[in-house]
Structures are given as structure tokens and as C-alpha cells.
Amino acid sequence: MSTEGNGYKSGSNLEKVLAAGEFAFTGELGPPRGCNAEEVRHKASFLKGNVDSVNITDNQTAVVRMASWAACLLLIQEGLEPNFQMVCRDRNRLAMQADILGAYAHGVRNMLCLSGDHQMFGDHPQAKGVFDIDSMQLIRMVKTMRDEGKFLAGDELDGVPKMFIGAAANPFADPFEWRVHRLAKKVDAGVDFIQTQCIYNMEKFREWIRQANDMGLTEKAYILAGVTPMKSVGMAKYMKNRVPGMDVPDAIIERLQGAGKGKVADEGIKIAVEQIEEFKEMKGVHGVHLMAIEWEHKVPEIAELAKVLPRPQIK
């Protein structure tokens, strides 16, 4: 993970924390289904000081929301560092590059490059999916803009966006043996950090990270393990049966069921905290990405219990 110039690729807080060898802790915020800026500020208040950077989702699950870049700006105003998620479903290469330039000009320094859920899951199922380029090509495009100062088509940029480039990885989707090679492809494309899919099957994740370690990939990109605390047994079952590419072992569901009335959410948090404790010690894992879905107000408690506070301040 070489750095250049001032020592950093982007100089984002997330990059500084990771480069300093600290265990990173990132959060997530879903923008509202409307222009309710107060809602963004309200959710952000629970994350401030408790995470290094906040992912702002981009029309997640293909449901229209306030633009990711716009919610990123609200976070910057609130003194938090956003991680601008961008999906390939809704924009072609012209719009993507334009949004990257605009977001950077307003202070956005991290990006997460994603394919995006298929539009048929969302609120406009008959929309035309763009997918002009895929997530791998998006990573390379952002890297080319940053490191070569050029657009995808080769023209010179007037002002270069120095983004810290992230991508997702799903260690659980089939075929399992291909997952680490796909990670290798993302590293080859130029990714700086990876945030994984929500992890519940720890055994499978240990195997995936072992393979990534063996291939030297965890020395080339920072890996942030994805954690989503279960709020209820219903949520766990939904994640297991309905969410594509999600691997929820029966043991997790049984443990939540055994927690007793009114204590399921606490048990969900307890599981998440145990996971975070293990990730801190796991070779090749550089941090945790906490996706507390519509549960932002629980982030301070989880961060406290997981002993990841206070967050490091790197000059």
C-alpha cells in the first residue's frame, strides 16, 4: 500500500487511519426518500465521532432517494467524512465522471464503486438499467482519473480528483472458489480498500481471508469486514432467505431465538460485538464497516461495546 507525494493518495481521514495501522471503523447512512435534509443531519449526529467515515448509499435496493453526492455534502457540513457510494445501474460513463468531479470539488475524498442492485428490485422496476461500465471498470476509471489525471477516454483533466477508492466484496456468493479471484481483479483494477458484504458465516469468512492473505491481496488493499447487527429473528430470516448472496447460518437464527422476549436486539448487538472483537485480531482484516440499517442511533452503543472508541485523530 504505497503512498506518494504528501504520503497519501487522497488524504482522506479513512486513508490516514488505515495508513497509520489503526483498526478502522466506518458507518453507513441511507439518504431519505425526499429532500429531508434534517433527517440526514439527525442520522449523522449518531455517527459523528464514532466512525472514521460514513458510506452514503446510492439509491440502495434500486429505490430512489436523495442523491448520494448531495447527502455527502450535508455530512461534510456536519463535520463528518462521507464515503460516496456510486452504482453503475443509474449513470453512464459521462454522468459518472461528472459526478466524481463535482463531488471532489465539494470535498468528497472517498468513493465506493458498486454494480448496484438490479432495478427490478426497486420502486421503478421497469426502468432502463444503464450498466455502461461495471464496478471493476469504475474502479479503474477513478484510478485513471486520480493517478493519470485523465478521463476514461484519455483527455486531460483540469483539476484531478484524488479519491480513496473502495469497492465491495462478497466472500459468500457462488462460486466460492472464484470470490478471492474476483477480489484479486478488483485489486488489479486499482482498489485501495474493500468493504465486505455483511458477515454472519465466520467460518467461511476466515477461509476467504486466509486465501486473500495467501495471495498477498491483504497487503495490497485494506479489508474492512462488513457487520450488520440483527434487530430481530424476522430480520435474520429475511436476510437468510431473501437477500441475494447473503449467508446466514442457522446457528445465528437459533441464538437469536434463544435470547428470549425483548432481548433479541441486544443479542444481535452482542453477536456483532463478538465479531468485531474477532476481526480486530484477524490477520488481513484492517477494520470493520458497520451497516446498522435504519439503526443509526445504536451506533454509539455498539462502538462503545466493541471498544473502538475514541476514534484515532491522525494529523
Place this chain on the structure above:
Amino acid sequence: MIVAKRKPFDELKEMIKPYKKVLNVGCGTCVSVCLAGGEKEVAVLNAELDMARKLDDNPIELGAVTLERQCDQEYLAELDDMIGDYDAVVSMACGVGIQFLAERFPEKPVFPGVDTTGLAVNQDVGFYEERCRSCGACVLGMTGGICPVTMCAKGLYNGPCGGTNKGKCEISQDQPCAWFQIHERLSKQGRLDLIMGYKEPVEWLDQVPRMTIQPGYKKPEEEKA
């Protein structure tokens, strides 16, 4: 072949409502094979239209003819002598044939009798599955003979995405994940190296109307271009 399906009857009926004499033109090639717009389907549609218009107290005179192909002027010429007898034409050819027919008779209102649904294979009687989007830059050599543009719901060139689920696509448990299949086939053939590397963004060639002139049929000045 090119596959199509007949337009909903009410939509068809509404389109030709003002016309009293309509020629229904079938096509004897692709749409005939896929049971959408051949001689038989022309006869069936005409019988339905005839009955419906009688019930509406708006009788119609319908002609029927099925050409060998509607994507070829040579066969469309067979209509030259009969077209004058009709107020309008319904074409049951694919979108290509409908346009070529309309182009030959620019004075005549032409209506589509089918919706063209793609380049597809015959899986069973009356059951067709799309396989090609005619992107103009075939990658089947790299992907084990499985098209990621058509068969992957996101058209990924560096798949599979994180939504692949036990070999199925995230859009449906009935839809196989194309990249899962590509991996499986290349793995069995010992050719996984083909998809290990990063694949550059595609230069889409299907964003403007395309023209194809086979080598040997170009004029000398075009050969150089």
C-alpha cells in the same frame, strides 16, 4: 432466429379501427418458425378481427398474404400489384420486416402485428429463449460460449456480481447466473485464465444505426475506409 409474439388483440384492433380494407402480411421466415407471424397466424388474426369488427358493427375487409421474407425487397415486390386495393397494412414480420415494408410503400399506413422480442433459440415447441443482443463485438470466445451481455441481467464483463445466489441470478430463482455458468464451463475446460484478468470498458457499437457490407461487396473506395 428473430423471435416475436403477437400484439395484444385489443391493441391491434384499436390501431386499425378507422380502416375498412386492410391487408395482413405474414412473413415466411423467422416469425413463421416461432409461430408468431406466418401464414397460419395471419389466418387466425384475420378471423378474429373479422368477427370482432362485425360485433362492433364496423365490418372490415381483410386480405391475407405471406411473403418468403419481408426483409428483402425482392419478396416485398410481390405486394406491388395488390397494395393499391387496401387502406392500410398489418405486417406480422419482425420489426425489421415491418419497417422495410413501410419503406417500400411510404403512402400506406403500416401497423405492427407483433412485438419483436429478440434473437432467440428454440427450447421447445413455442418456447424461445433470448441469447444474443447483437452488440457487434462478440466476446463468446472469452466466456465459454455464454453471452454476458444478454444472459447477465447487468451485462457485466467482469462478473459475477455479489448478487449471484447458488448459481442463480439475483433477479429470479428461475434465471441462471450467466457468470456462474461461465465460470463452471471454463473451469471444466481448464480455461479460467481467460477471465482472470481485468476486462476494459466496452466500446458500444450499437448506439447508432449500423450498416454491414461484407468484404467483396464493397465498392473500391469503401474498401480503403
